[in-house]
Amino acid sequence: EAAVLVGGLRGVGAQAAAALVLAGARRVVLHESGATSAAAPQFLQGERGVGRNRAEVSQQLLAALNPDVEVSVHPGELSEEFLAAFQVVLLTESPLEEQLRIGDICHAKGICFIVADAKGLAGQLFCDFGEHFVVRDPVEGDPLCATVQHVSQGNPGIVTCAGADKNRGHRFSDGDLVMFSGVEGMVELNSSEPCPVHVLGECPLEIGDTSAFSPYRGGGRISEVRPRQERSYPLRRALAMPRIQTRSSTELLRSRTLHAAFWALHAFRQQRGRLPQPRAPEDAERVLELARELGSALGPLDEDVVRAFASVSAGELCPVASFMGALAAQEAMKAITGKFLPLEQWFYFDALECLAVEGAAGLMPEDCAPRGSRYDGQIAVFGADFQEELGHQKYFVVGAGAIGCELLKNFAMMGLAAGPGGDITVTDMDTIARSNLHRQLLFREADVGKPKAEVAAAAVRLINPDIKVTAHQAQLGPGTEKLFGSTFFRRLDGAVSALDTLTARAYLESCCIRSRTALLDTGTEGAKGNVLAMVPPLSQQLEPGSDPADGSFPLCTLRFFPCAIEHTLQWARDEFEGLFQLPAESVNRFLGELPEELPRWEGLVVPEQVRRSLQERPRDWGDCVRWARRHWQLRYHNSIAQLLHDVPPSHVSTESSPGVPFWSGDRRCPHPLTFDISNDTHLAYVEAAAHLLAHTYRLPSCGDRVATRDVLCHTVLPPFVPKDGRYVPTVEGVEEVEEALGKPTARLCPQSLMKRHGPGAAAVITGSWPVPPASPEPGQLLELVQDFITAASNLRAENYSIPPADRLTSQRIAGRIVPAIITTTAAVAALACLEVYKLVWRCRDLRCYRNSNLFLSECLLFRIQPLPAPTYRWSCWDRLEVRAIGEDGQALTVRELLAWLQEEHGWTVTKLLRGSTMLYDGEEEEEMRARQQAQRLSDGVERCAEPRQLELQYVCAGDELEDACPPLLCTLP
Numbered sequence: 011e012a013a014v015l016v017g018g019l020r021g022v023g024a025q026a027a028a029a030l031v032l033a034g035a036r037r038v039v040l041h042e043s044g045a046t047s048a049a050a051p052q053f054l055q056g057e058r059g060v061g062r063n064r065a066e067v068s069q070q071l072l073a074a075l076n077p078d079v080e081v082s083v084h085p086g087e088l089s090e091e092f093l094a095a096f097q098v099v100l101l102t103e104s105p106l107e108e109q110l111r112i113g114d115i116c117h118a119k120g121i122c123f124i125v126a127d128a129k130g131l132a133g134q135l136f137c138d139f140g141e142h143f144v145v146r147d148p149v150e151g152d153p154l155c156a157t158v159q160h161v162s163q164g165n166p167g168i169v170t171c172a173g174a175d176k177n178r179g180h181r182f183s184d185g186d187l188v189m190f191s192g193v194e195g196m197v198e199l200n201s202s203e204p205c206p207v208h209v210l211g212e213c214p215l216e217i218g219d220t221s222a223f224s225p226y227r228g229g230g231r232i233s234e235v236r237p238r239q240e241r242s243y244p245l246r247r248a249l250a251m252p253r254i255q256t257r258s259s260t261e262l263l264r265s266r267t268l269h270a271a272f273w274a275l276h277a278f279r280q281q282r283g284r285l286p287q288p289r290a291p292e293d294a295e296r297v298l299e300l301a302r303e304l305g306s307a308l309g310p311l312d313e314d315v316v317r318a319f320a321s322v323s324a325g326e327l328c329p330v331a332s333f334m335g336a337l338a339a340q341e342a343m344k345a346i347t348g349k350f351l352p353l354e355q356w357f358y359f360d361a362l363e364c365l366a367v368e369g370a371a372g373l374m375p376e377d378c379a380p381r382g383s384r385y386d387g388q389i390a391v392f393g394a395d396f397q398e399e400l401g402h403q404k405y406f407v408v409g410a411g412a413i414g415c416e417l418l419k420n421f422a423m424m425g426l427a428a429g430p431g432g433d434i435t436v437t438d439m440d441t442i443a444r445s446n447l448h449r450q451l452l453f454r455e456a457d458v459g460k461p462k463a464e465v466a467a468a469a470v471r472l473i474n475p476d477i478k479v480t481a482h483q484a485q486l487g488p489g490t491e492k493l494f495g496s497t498f499f500r501r502l503d504g505a506v507s508a509l510d511t512l513t514a515r516a517y518l519e520s521c522c523i524r525s526r527t528a529l530l531d532t533g534t535e536g537a538k539g540n541v542l543a544m545v546p547p548l549s550q551q552l553e554p555g556s557d558p559a560d561g562s563f564p565l566c567t568l569r570f571f572p573c574a575i576e577h578t579l580q581w582a583r584d585e586f587e588g589l590f591q592l593p594a595e596s597v598n599r600f601l602g603e604l605p606e607e608l609p610r611w612e613g614l615v616v617p618e619q620v621r622r623s624l625q626e627r628p629r630d631w632g633d634c635v636r637w638a639r640r641h642w643q644l645r646y647h648n649s650i651a652q653l654l655h656d657v658p659p660s661h662v663s664t665e666s667s668p669g670v671p672f673w674s675g676d677r678r679c680p681h682p683l684t685f686d687i688s689n690d691t692h693l694a695y696v697e698a699a700a701h702l703l704a705h706t707y708r709l710p711s712c713g714d715r716v717a718t719r720d721v722l723c724h725t726v727l728p729p730f731v732p733k734d735g736r737y738v739p740t741v742e743g744v745e746e747v748e749e750a751l752g753k754p755t756a757r758l759c760p761q762s763l764m765k766r767h768g769p770g771a772a773a774v775i776t777g778s779w780p781v782p783p784a785s786p787e788p789g790q791l792l793e794l795v796q797d798f799i800t801a802a803s804n805l806r807a808e809n810y811s812i813p814p815a816d817r818l819t820s821q822r823i824a825g826r827i828v829p830a831i832i833t834t835t836a837a838v839a840a841l842a843c844l845e846v847y848k849l850v851w852r853c854r855d856l857r858c859y860r861n862s863n864l865f866l867s868e869c870l871l872f873r874i875q876p877l878p879a880p881t882y883r884w885s886c887w888d889r890l891e892v893r894a895i896g897e898d899g900q901a902l903t904v905r906e907l908l909a910w911l912q913e914e915h916g917w918t919v920t921k922l923l924r925g926s927t928m929l930y931d932g933e934e935e936e937e938m939r940a941r942q943q944a945q946r947l948s949d950g951v952e953r954c955a956e957p958r959q960l961e962l963q964y965v966c967a968g969d970e971l972e973d974a975c976p977p978l979l980c981t982l983p
Contacts, residue, residue: 012346013037013095017088017112018102019064021326022126022133024054025335025836026100026342028451031072032832033343037080038072039096040065041088053328053419053473074454076447090115098345100124100338106276113138113245122345125245126338127272129285130322130391132360133334134272135869137341137353138242145238146348150537150867156180157573158230159213161196167220170213171232180232184209187235188217192678192811195227196220204235228674231574231813242355249273250307254356255869267312268358270305271297271319277304278320285324288378288390294320318362325378326387328423329847332416333359333840340537340833340866350537350867357869361844363858367851369396384474385425392847400850401429401476404501406494408486408518409508410438410462412830413532415452416839417506418470421477424843426850428476437482437494438463443793449832487517496959499525504849506842507531519544519552524961524979526887528849530842534830537866539838542876543845547887548856549876570653571677575807575815582802586795589641590702628703631712635721638699642685642692646805648730650682655732678810687722691808695801696722701794796821834866884976894947894960894980901948901982904930908943911964917975921965929962948982958982 014035016027019042030038042065054068065083073081084092088108093099099116101109101124109125116123117138125136147153156171171180182188185206190199199220208216215232243251252269256262277300278293279285286293297320298313305311337357344352365371370392377393380386385397403426407417418436421427427434442457442465452469453462467481484490499505499521507529509515515531522529526546533540544552568581628634659679661672673679686692697718704711712718796817804814841862848858860873879886892910894902902910904922908930911917922930927950930942947960960980 012097013039014098014100014342014346015039015041015084015088015093015096016100016102017041018104019054019068020103021328021331022128022335022338023100023102024068025332026102026126026339027068027072028054028075029336029339029832029836030342031075031079031081032448032451033339034076034448035079035342035346037082039082039084040069040072041084042068053423075451077455088112093121094119096121098122098124098342100126100342102126102335102338103128105279106273107280110246110249116140117244122342123245124338124341124345126334128327128331128334129272129275130319130325131327131330131362131364132268132271132319132323132358133330133337134268135334135337135341135353135357135359136245136248137345137355138244138248139240139345139352141241143240143242143345143352144348145236145240145344145351147236148238148351149236150350150865153234153236154181154186155231155233155574156182158190158193158232161193161199161220161226161230163196163220163223163225165219165221166208166216167218167223168210169207169215169217169232171215172213180213180215182207182209182215182234187237188215188232189235191231191233191813193226193230195225196223198223199230204237228671229678229811238351240352240354242352248355252308252356253354254358255354257870257872263310263312264315264360265356265358266305266308267301267315268319268360269356270301270308270311271316273304274298274300274316275320275323286320287375288324289321289373289375291321297323315360315362318365319360322365322391325389325391327391328388328420329840329843330359330361332420332843333837336833336836336840337866337869339836341869343833353869359871361860363860364391364844364847366855367848367853367858368855369851388424396850397425398429400425400432401427402431403427403503403850404432405434405846406499406502406505407434407436407508408438408505408514409510410436410466410481411440411446411508411510412449412832412835413534413839414438414462414508415450415466415469416836417508417532417842418466418479419452419473420839420843421846422470422474424846425474425476426846427478428474433478433480435480435482435498436463436467437484437486438466439483439485445793449830449835451832486514486521494521496521496525499527502527504528504530504846506846507533508839522546523551526889530845530849532838532842534834534838536831537834539834539841539862539864539866541838541841541845541860541862543859543861545849545856545859545876547879547885548854549859550879551886572806572810572812573678575803575812575819578803578806578810578812579799579815579820581806582799585645585802586702586798589699590706594706627707628709630709631700631704631717632721634700634703634707634709634711635696635718636725637703638696639685639722639725640727641699642695642805643727643730645802646683646809647685648682650680650809651730652732653680654682678812680809681811683805683808687719691801691804691814693718694797695805698794698798698801702798705791705794834864837864837866838862888976889979890976891979892981895983899983901946902980903944903946905943907947907980911978918967919964920967923963924960947980951982 012035014030014037016023016030016038019027019040023042027038027040042063054071063083063085065085069081069083073079086092093112093115099112099121101112104125104127113123113125115121117140120140120142122140122143123138125134127134158169158171160170162168187204188207189204190202193199205218210216242248243253252266254262254265254269256265274297275285278297286297294317298316301311301316340350341353344350373393377395378390381389381394383389383397389397405421405427407414407421410418414436418434421434426432438461440462442453442460442462444455444458446462447453447455447458452466457465461481461483463481463483467479470477470479482493484493486494502525505518505522505527507515507518509518510533519529519531521527522544523546528546529544529552531542531544531552542552543549568577568584572578572581628637657672659673662670683692693715697715700718701711703709800815800817800820803820806812807814841860841864845859853859856878857875859876861876863872864870892907894907896902896906908919908922911919919930920932921928929945929947930939932939934942947962948958951958951960958981960982962978962980964975964978966975
């Protein structure tokens, strides 16, 4: 419900406003007195907005990003009375006098105040959240929680608990504040204020006085509480006495230097009525003099940094503006939500290493003078010749999702591939889902269901009509080598990875390594992000990624004794796979293996799971709804009622702990649910399950909730009758209980299915689950899966009195996915684009490149030089290339290749391999060696339109592992 004022709609303000609207700030008000110029259009305005007020033009496009956010324009003055209506005020690229005036008003009224600025290759961010701002959730990640097993009566009381997965302890630390919920018996704990804990061991915790509380009976959850109060100073005081967030004394010196430089720049502008001229030494020296005067209390300054900053301060670079705008928006979200620690109080950023690149260092004022073009802000930093070179670039963007959209938007603003011969190729196999809209500013509601790459390409052409973008809806992999083969990669100037699967990333890296193409790898995880630069032949090759460690829970816990939302979510994942994915895969596998000739079906037996899937297929939407309703009854009423029939709530254990109530400690006693058509979660489960079943059997779905309700009202289910003699496991490792999902029947032969279904039996089920629900990119189908898992988990949680989880939390835990957020993706894409500048310069000094790790929750950025390529006798980038075509036009034989290696390099090859295939092994018998040597290199290699390039590995006599020879690239006919 927060109202945010964004002042200034140039680069920083435009990025911040877009991020806030996409993130869902309830009300965003824009204020800008300037008009858009042809020399400095922004991505929200485009060329059609030239000459119009920036705020008015931006309002139209921002409102279309998120219809749930009210976006308006304030054309008047920012008076004290007007500012009082806002929770957050964000000023961007504004004069210092205005910052000080508004900062004083906001601090006095308790309004969170943020200043963000970008000048050339540097940026500045300031936050003042007032005297009494409370941070509700200061640390990224979920609060710690554990299951209560026992609480003693005493002073102090001792809590015995365990982690959610029982394999680890509680993980609390001394002084952590905790609260209790769901405790039975000692109910006083449930209503008590947060209390600190003292850790006694892996399981026991010491809390306050519990001697007067009721005796503990069972159950309960202990959860971390993270309130924290922050106190900040107003801008006027913080300007002279800055608190700057850094991680080393070297960074502190640089940040203090930039603090003085920005301050001096404001003074210079006030004196001269303009910013310093690009590359004008006299203007830079004047800024340095002012910085020495104003920053005298800050200690020594790095004067070279001040000069470099001043010499390009008139420039406007989209990546720097995007980065600072993303950080400012994240701080505004902290102010709105109380989530994550706010910045304390200054943050400075610079990419001045770009000026050390050969070619940039020697630029003169005339090289950077304005040309009256949309790129004048960039020309002011890098010169006109560099801008022309940007236009010729050929880049490959793999992925048009959250990061990919930001990359393409930045490329359009930069003018990458906007000149003769330039081209950006973007590919993404996915289509736009509704859940994409909150983090991808190139997509709109009307684009849902369309290919991501095509929509993104069309959107950036509106931002910059000169950009050349070629879009593909193709998955990068071995199956698309004809489209993205070695010839394609060799013509590229660079590639950028905006992927979210390790397999696809590894394949892209291998293609770039083979073709020695520069690669920028980007990734985000919530508020964390990173950019890795692979620059042949300077840097080392990228390390292969690894999947995060997967937690697992005992089957007994999932099926009978869940006590945490993690348990019910894993159970719900298993439900989805068991109901939809595995049966579909089984049917398709069975039908795919059936002989084509009907007589050969004689004697084949249909597995039970396949038989049930084929025999019990629904005919229409009503059948799908009735099936979902029956399954709801089975899972959330009948099975729980049966469990309580087998082990009543009053049952006392007779095994390991005689006399102790069975339903105690981490065993929560469940209760069956009664279906309620007016309950949103009950209805959501039925709808999601019915949609998934319809999808599985290729039936049309129905989005009419009234029709679904009508089917449910006329669905009558038989009353539940418990069965006797069932066995419930009480410890891990015992035999599972077999659940009666349906009456077992005899297996049928295929002929009986044909009689029942006719010749179309093989088409009754699609099983189109190309990826498991953990994958982030199956589009709209994933939304159905997530809806089902969320509803199934929360119903199970209700059975066991476990607090439910919202859809986002369920998605993150169940899918092991941390959803992308617009602030992180925008910041990461901006950092990648700064590395693109260096690649376009063809920089050969590795010290100019940066790998970046970003932590927006703490406003921390780590930028380090990539590691150099390791070398032994050979660099990891070295390649040996040979045209493996004989005089007869055919591929060389293995014997001819071995002879060439001997003659040209004096190497005696003992082993020759193509991937895992051994082409030649010197230790084989003579006859086998002769056969190996006689084969041609093209044998077993698929023909294609373009010249084929074969990569071979080989071992020479006397080679050690670290002295392995470089790969051999053979061009085949």
